[in-house]
Amino acid sequence: MKVEEIESFFKTLQDNICEAIEQEDGKGQFREDIWEHHSGGGGRTRLIQNGNVIEKGGVNFSCVRGEVHPRLRQQMNLSANDDFHFTATGVSIVMHPANPNVPIIHMNVRYFELSNGTCWFGGGIDLTPHYVVQEDARFFHQQLKTACDNHHPAFYATFKDWADDYFYIPHREETRGIGGIFFDYLKPDEAGNSQNLSKDSLFDFVQEIGGSFASIYTHLMHKHKNEPFTDEQKQWQYLRRGRYVEFNLVWDRGTKFGLETNGRTESILMSLPPQANWEYNFIPGEGSAEAETLGWLRKGIKWAK
Amino acid sequence: MKVEEIESFFKTLQDNICEAIEQEDGKGQFREDIWEHHSGGGGRTRLIQNGNVIEKGGVNFSCVRGEVHPRLRQQMNLSANDDFHFTATGVSIVMHPANPNVPIIHMNVRYFELSNGTCWFGGGIDLTPHYVVQEDARFFHQQLKTACDNHHPAFYATFKDWADDYFYIPHREETRGIGGIFFDYLKPDEAGNSQNLSKDSLFDFVQEIGGSFASIYTHLMHKHKNEPFTDEQKQWQYLRRGRYVEFNLVWDRGTKFGLETNGRTESILMSLPPQANWEYNFIPGEGSAEAETLGWLRKGIKWAK
Numbered sequence: 001m002k003v004e005e006i007e008s009f010f011k012t013l014q015d016n017i018c019e020a021i022e023q024e025d026g027k028g029q030f031r032e033d034i035w036e037h038h039s040g041g042g043g044r045t046r047l048i049q050n051g052n053v054i055e056k057g058g059v060n061f062s063c064v065r066g067e068v069h070p071r072l073r074q075q076m077n078l079s080a081n082d083d084f085h086f087t088a089t090g091v092s093i094v095m096h097p098a099n100p101n102v103p104i105i106h107m108n109v110r111y112f113e114l115s116n117g118t119c120w121f122g123g124g125i126d127l128t129p130h131y132v133v134q135e136d137a138r139f140f141h142q143q144l145k146t147a148c149d150n151h152h153p154a155f156y157a158t159f160k161d162w163a164d165d166y167f168y169i170p171h172r173e174e175t176r177g178i179g180g181i182f183f184d185y186l187k188p189d190e191a192g193n194s195q196n197l198s199k200d201s202l203f204d205f206v207q208e209i210g211g212s213f214a215s216i217y218t219h220l221m222h223k224h225k226n227e228p229f230t231d232e233q234k235q236w237q238y239l240r241r242g243r244y245v246e247f248n249l250v251w252d253r254g255t256k257f258g259l260e261t262n263g264r265t266e267s268i269l270m271s272l273p274p275q276a277n278w279e280y281n282f283i284p285g286e287g288s289a290e291a292e293t294l295g296w297l298r299k300g301i302k303w304a305k
Numbered sequence: 306m307k308v309e310e311i312e313s314f315f316k317t318l319q320d321n322i323c324e325a326i327e328q329e330d331g332k333g334q335f336r337e338d339i340w341e342h343h344s345g346g347g348g349r350t351r352l353i354q355n356g357n358v359i360e361k362g363g364v365n366f367s368c369v370r371g372e373v374h375p376r377l378r379q380q381m382n383l384s385a386n387d388d389f390h391f392t393a394t395g396v397s398i399v400m401h402p403a404n405p406n407v408p409i410i411h412m413n414v415r416y417f418e419l420s421n422g423t424c425w426f427g428g429g430i431d432l433t434p435h436y437v438v439q440e441d442a443r444f445f446h447q448q449l450k451t452a453c454d455n456h457h458p459a460f461y462a463t464f465k466d467w468a469d470d471y472f473y474i475p476h477r478e479e480t481r482g483i484g485g486i487f488f489d490y491l492k493p494d495e496a497g498n499s500q501n502l503s504k505d506s507l508f509d510f511v512q513e514i515g516g517s518f519a520s521i522y523t524h525l526m527h528k529h530k531n532e533p534f535t536d537e538q539k540q541w542q543y544l545r546r547g548r549y550v551e552f553n554l555v556w557d558r559g560t561k562f563g564l565e566t567n568g569r570t571e572s573i574l575m576s577l578p579p580q581a582n583w584e585y586n587f588i589p590g591e592g593s594a595e596a597e598t599l600g601w602l603r604k605g606i607k608w609a610k
Contacts, residue, residue, distance in 0.1 A: 033586070047585050058585075171564040171573075238580070245581075246574075249554035250564060259476040259555060268476075269551075272583040275543070276550075279579070280352050280363075281338070281571045 001199060006111045007063050007089045009203075011044075013109070013210045014061040014091050018046055020214035021059070021095070024221045025051040030059065035264055039066025041087070045267045049274070053102060053225045057095035058270035064088050068114070069261045085115040090123070091210065094271040095217065100237035101224040103129035103136065104177070104244060105217050106271070108254070109210045111203075119199070121206050122184035124159070125213065126167050127220075128177030128244060130237045131289055132296040136220060137178045141303035144181050147212050151205040152197060156304065159183045164299035169247050174297040176247045181209070236290050238277035245276050306504060311416045312368050312394045314508075316349075318414070318515045319366040319396050323351055325519035326364070326400070329526045330356040335364065340569055344371025346392070350572045354579070358407060358530045362400035363575035369393050373419070374566045390420040395428070396515065399576040400522065405542035406529040408434035408441065409482070409549060410522050411576070413559070414515045416508075424504070426511050427489035429464070430518065431472050432525075433482030433549060435542045436594055437601040441525060442483045446608035449486050452517050456510040457502065461609065464488045469604040474552050479602040481552045486514070541595050543582035550581050 018030045028051020036042035043062030048054050068076075068084040078084060090110025097104065109123035127140050141160070148156035159181035167176040188199035197205070248255050248271050258268040284290030323335045333356020341347035348367030353359050373381070373389040383389060395415025402409065414428035432445050446465070453461035464486035472481040493504035502510070553560050553576050563573040589595030 049585070056583075056585075171570045242577070245550060246554060249551060250561070256555070265476045266586045269583065270585060272547070274584070275580060275582045277580045278361075278574065278577040280354070280361075280575060 001203060003087050003089065003111070003113050006203065009207060010061055010063075010089055010091045010109070010111075010210075014044065014046065014059055016211075017091075017093065017214050018048075018059050020218050021048065021054065021057070021221075024218040024225075025053045027052040028054050033266075035267070037062075037064045037066070037264065038262070039064065041065040041089075043264070043267060045264075045270065047270065051098075053097055053099065053221050055096050055098040056274040058093065058267070060092045060267050060270065062088075062090065062092075062264075062267070071257065071261060083115075087113045092271075093213070096241065096273045097221070097225075099225060099227065100130040100229050100233045100240075101227040102221055103127050103224075104241075104273075105213075105220075107210070107213050109206050111206070119187065120184075121186040121202050123206060123209060124163055124166070124180060124182035125209065125216075126163055126177060126180035126182070128240070129293070130233075130240045132178060132293045136223070137296070137301075137303045139219070140178065140180065140216065142305065143212060143216050144209075145304040147208045148181065148205075150208060151201065155183075155205070156181065160304075161300075167247070168299065169243060169251060171250070172243060172246070174243065174294070175299060176244065176297075178296060178301070178303065179299075235277070236284075238275060239279060239282060241273035241276040242278045245272055248272065306508060308392050308394065308416070308418050311508065314512060315366055315368075315394055315396045315414070315416075315515075319349065319351065319364055321516075322396075322398065322519050323353075323364050325523050326353065326359065326362070326526075329523040329530075330358045332357040333359050338571075340572070342367075342369045342371070342569065343567070344369065346370040346394075348569070348572060350569075350575065352575065356403075358402055358404065358526050360401050360403040361579040363398065363572070365397045365572050365575065367393075367395065367397075367572070376562065376566060388420075392418045397576075398518070401546065401578045402526070402530075404530055404532065405435040405534050405538045405545075406532040407526055408432050408529075409546075409578075410518075410525075412515070412518050414511050416511070424492065425489075426491040426507050428511060428514060429468055429471070429485060429487035430514065430521075431468055431482055431485035431487070433545070434598070435538075435545045437483060437598045441528070442601070442606075442608045444524070445483065445485065445521065447610065448517060448521050449514075450609040452513045453486065453510075455513060456506065460488075460510070461486065465609075466605075472552070473604065474548060474556060476555070477548060477551070479548065479599070480604060481549065481602075483601060483606070483608065484604075540582070541589075543580060544584060544587060546578035546581040547583045550577055553577065 028048040030046040030048045033045040041064040046059045048057045065087050068086050092108045094106045105127055107125040111121050113119040145156040163179040163182035166182045167179055186202050327334055333353040335351040335353045338350040346369040351364045353362045370392050373391050398412045400410050410432055412430040416426050418424040450461040468484040468487035471487045472484055491507050493507055
């Protein structure tokens with residue numbers, strides 16, 4: 001399978017997701033920026049703003065080519081003399097809804113290929129409810145587990161734990177939300193990495209994960225979009241968005257790598273919310289819905305059967 | 306001179322600055338949190354909110370003792386077997402005004418001492434106007450230059466360049482504001498580091514810098530606090546605060562070090578604004594005051610005579 005085929009899948013995935021979100025939103029429409037990367041390739045950045053449901057969100061496709069950056073060479077133990085080129089392509093999504101009862105969602109699916117033939121898939125989906133609803137958390141994880149189980153019996157458990165570890169804010173001792181799945185360096189046919197799946201099978205898996213996004217998120221949008229909310233709940237949402245900013249700017253390796261290697265800043269930082277607030281030492285009242293939500297922001301909770 | 310003397314100066318400095326800000330604000334009052342650090346020592350965090358002039362600001366004193374953290378050992382080329390303890394004390398300030406015509410200001414003055422007798426001073430002041438006013442920028446830098454010149458003829462030029470480099474946001478290709486001064490590892494009596502000043506002389510310098518804060522900032526508060534502003538200007542302020550968040554969370558070594566070494570999160574992140582906004586790819590109109598301000602956000606501008 002050629003990279004063009006994978007690239008083409010990601011483009012179609014972007015189209016389908018944008019269409020599904022617009023339909024469920026009922027008002028917001030994506031606007032597109034086409035851009036080129038200085039080293040080769042480029043992307044289609046799509047932004048939705050001030051919709052009925054989505055206050056600000058991005059669905060980005062990119063396919064960038066170039067020489068392997070020194071930072072990545074180091075991470076990959078490549079020799080400084082090797083003349084390696086890469087192709088990196090994928091879809092990256094963050095949605096910040098207006099209604100605090102609708103959760104924030106993030107998905108990224110990506111493929112990376114080196115000129116020496118090495119290649120791998122990576123990605124993840126995680127959900128960040130401003131208010132944790134147990135039924136939603138179980139639904140979300142069950143959907144991901146079903147998608148994973150169709151491809152490998154160990155995928156869900158492994159990638160769920162990986163997400164718990166990845167989407168974690170050490171300086172707050174909180175997970176970003178209720179987690180989901182995260183996977184990286186899924187290489188074909190290498191025992192211990194991909195549990196011996198072929199490239200075709202890994203691509204099937206990534207296609208199913210990517211393809212599951214629209215139905216999962218439109219279900220949650222639909223369920224909560226018309227629920228009333230108070231000013232206090234909106235304020236809580238702004239504080240939770242502040243935590244989202246902290247995670248993305250301080251700890252998210254993807255964001256940091258992008259900013260440090262001269263990526264397209266406006267596309268990388270599209271994950272940031274339209275508005276975030278910080279209040280010194282805010283502690284929600286005992287027994288409040290906000291305090292209950294904080295209680296769910298920890299690793300190791302078993303949401304799926 | 307003992308560390309207690311320096312600590313005592315920093316406490317008094319905190320008191321004096323809080324008093325001067327409260328007086329110029331006319332409404333906001335600092336509230337204090339006393340805290341202890343797990344490794345020894347602690348601090349007095351002081352927060353002012355919803356004043357006439359200051360929307361949110363912190364004036365923090367701390368004096369922390371403990372074993373030298375592995376991260377710092379590495380930076381300092383210490384052996385892993387050396388049993389080093391440190392004392393770190395200082396005052397750290399960030400003010401976010403309500404009126405976008407009043408600039409954001411930051412100051413930090415600090416002293417660090419190791420159990421083997423090594424010690425140094427560090428610090429800096431920098432100004433982040435939402436709208437650059439040339440007269441203010443000249444005033445600000447001239448005040449700092451005068452304070453520096455009283456102690457060493459090379460200080461201002463060296464520390465001004467250091468601030469230009471330190472308070473820089475690479476992924477935006479912007480300086481955070483109009484800079485100021487920044488200095489670190491000012492060790493007594495070591496040629497090349499402190500230009501051969503004694504510990505007493507370095508402390509004199511730090512005292513003068515710290516002591517200059519209140520008059521500099523209350524002058525700027527006073528000058529601009531009653532100027533009218535529009536909704537559009539307030540929106541611009543929220544975007545500029547977004548940049549402030551980006552600098553502090555992605556690039557500021559002090560913030561990163563604090564968060565990665567288990568510092569007191571709420572005190573470290575008191576530098577974050579009460580509200581910040583992100584708007585995709587916002588570009589101010591040609592010839593606007595906002596565009597003019599962006600033009601001043603670069604290194605190497607000579608503001609002082």
